[in-house]
Amino acid sequence: MDSSTKFWMVEGAPTPVGPFSHATEQDGWVFLTGQMPTSPDDDSAPLPEGVAAQTTRVMDNLVLVLKGIGLGLxxxxxxxxFLTEFKRDYATMNAVYAACFPPGKLPARTCIGVTGLARDALVEIDFVARRPDSSAA
Incomplete structure (x- = not known):
């Protein structure tokens, strides 16, 4: 098994808003950096309006990164x-988020209220994934 760390930058994924890789991988464990609701086509475009649209964009961005490294949801x-308006946006975010996964196949999850996010986003989401064949890269 290859135990070296891989640092993934995925072509077509959003431009990072800070100094980081889209994902890192060690022994088949993949850690995806939190994605913002930025456009992968235009980093300077305004963020989508509202937490539903932002959650959709964030999940789409995470899927772009997953696909770029040969994985899926x-x-x-x-x-x-991470939500900046936890009480207001929790239920709406949950509805969008839950629709991304098959019923009964939801990953473990933590949801945290925060005072602010980069780009004044309302939501940021990160993933931990596992390759089915951890010896493959």
Whole structure:
């Protein structure tokens, strides 16, 4: 098994808003950096309006990163979600988020209220995924 760390930058995924890789991988465990609701086509475009549209964009961005490294949502084992308006946006975000996964196949998850996010986003989400064949890269 290859134990070296891989640092993934995925072509077509959004431009990082800070100094980080889209994902890192060690022994088949893949840690995806939290994605913002930025456009992968135009980093300077305004963010979508409202938490539903932002959650959709964030999940789409995470799927772009997953696909770029040969994985999909079915490989996600853990999720962290950060919301700036927790009480107001929790239910709406949950509805959009839950629709992304098959019923009964939801990853473990933590959702945290925060005071602010980059780009004044309402939501940020990160993933931990696992390759089905951890010896493959």
């Amino acid at each position: 079915e490989h996600v084992v853990s999720v962290r979600i």
